[in-house]
Amino acid sequence: MATNNHTPSICTLPVELIYRILDTLDNETILFSFGYTCKRFQTIIHTYNQYKLSFKLISKRYFHLICHSIHPENIISLTLSNNKQTPDQIKCFLSIFSIQQFIRLRSLTLNKIDEDDFYTIFQFRNTISSLSFTFLKSTLQNSQTISLLSSIISNKNLRYLDFNLSPKDLLWSNQCLLQTLIISNTLNFTQFSTIISNLLLLKKFVLQDCIIHKNDIIDCSIRYLPLISLSFNDSKLNMDNCELLLCLFPLLEHFHIVGGDYFFDGFRWEKLIQKNLLKLKKFEFAFCGNTSMLWTNSNDIESLITPFRTPFWIEYKQWFVVCCYFIDTNNYTLYSLPICKSNNILSQNPFFRKLNALSLCVENEWPTGSTEYLSTFINLSSIRELSISIDLENEYVLDKLTNITNLLNQLYNLQSLRIDNCLTSAEIIRLLVPNHVKYLRTVVPDIDDMKFIIEQLTHLSSITFEIFGKMKYFLEDFLTWLMETRINSTYRYDDQFLSMWLGKINN
Known part of the structure; x- marks a missing residue:
């Protein structure tokens, strides 16, 4: 009787299972390792259509290798960045591809994009459902950008939006289908209420703060039922106004707030939640304050945390709270566990x-x-x-x-190292920077030291130098040297910083 002696192998797996494996691998592994295993895998990586590309931290070499290895129609998520490590990356990408080629693109992240490039990308209709962006400049230079942003917001495919501009003058259509909105900025109450009144499907809203003035009228008889998650990442609200706002969202399941010592009354929070936030499952907070005198008695600290140790907190909700007191500054922080992610807390704890x-x-x-x-x-x-x-x-x-x-x-x-000292010699920097570091930011006394570092630290993908004094008068000659020494490098000079994304070494 014939027997099958074939040994099971990954090479014989159905393509659907291979796709599931590729879902767990990074792009460089797929394109430059997995794809070179055999001819079948080489074919499979070109039909796989779930690529998620992030160019946020990447060398110029790998950027071009990936760009020339991928098929745009197979990309579902794309991240491009013009930060100091990769200056002018977005423009470079758009010189290789047209955004219209990315027919399956659903998620797009653009870090520090130029307004002209932003227009280039969004001048055509798209099917993007998730969009995150920050602009290169803090203020808009083109009056048409607001109109373009308003049209993007009204796109019926868009479900997730994250940006850092003031929402002033933006139009929020009630036809908008956004479910998640993240604004890294502070809103006044008029802007806040306009957004939540028009975005009828909004479930999650994250912002820095909402400013409420004395003449603002909050109608607590109105209820915004869809919203189930609300976050204030740096709030200056007092407890009275915070309570008025929360009354608008009776179905809230998640509330996150970072603020000052207005919020230390645990008994008041308990009463508010039991009365108006019956659906609340997750309460993340961090409240920071300062004492006018040095606390030496642990009872002083205990008095802050005692209101958060009632059966409501410990047994019913199982929300646990910690208080940290810093003797050298007289600062204290009261926060929930696990600690919510916030720069305000990381700097103190x-x-x-x-x-x-x-x-x-x-x-x-x-x-x-x-x-x-x-x-x-x-x-x-x-x-x-x-x-x-x-x-x-x-x-x-x-x-x-x-x-x-x-x-x-x-x-x-x-991966990234910053050395701040204008007296540090180029030779010391060369000795300090280990081979596994890819991004360096530092300051050196002159142009010759800049050249020395670029020539010696060939493993670096990008470098940012602080330019001061007479160095700026020699920049043109230096940049000519750079383009001859490192082919296809890109750079940006602003605010006294020269950022370079280094290209191939010219041998």
């Missing part, structure tokens, strides 16, 4: 093991054992960005450099 960005300032002697101490409350392997400000004018220079080098070697997932 040291107990984090999954920080991805760290800033260090060392003025005098590097403290003995400080690296080991850091590792007790920070997982050093999670750090992706590091900023170091060091004083190299005293007798502790060698000690500092030794300890910084030791620290950098332990940050083996570090």
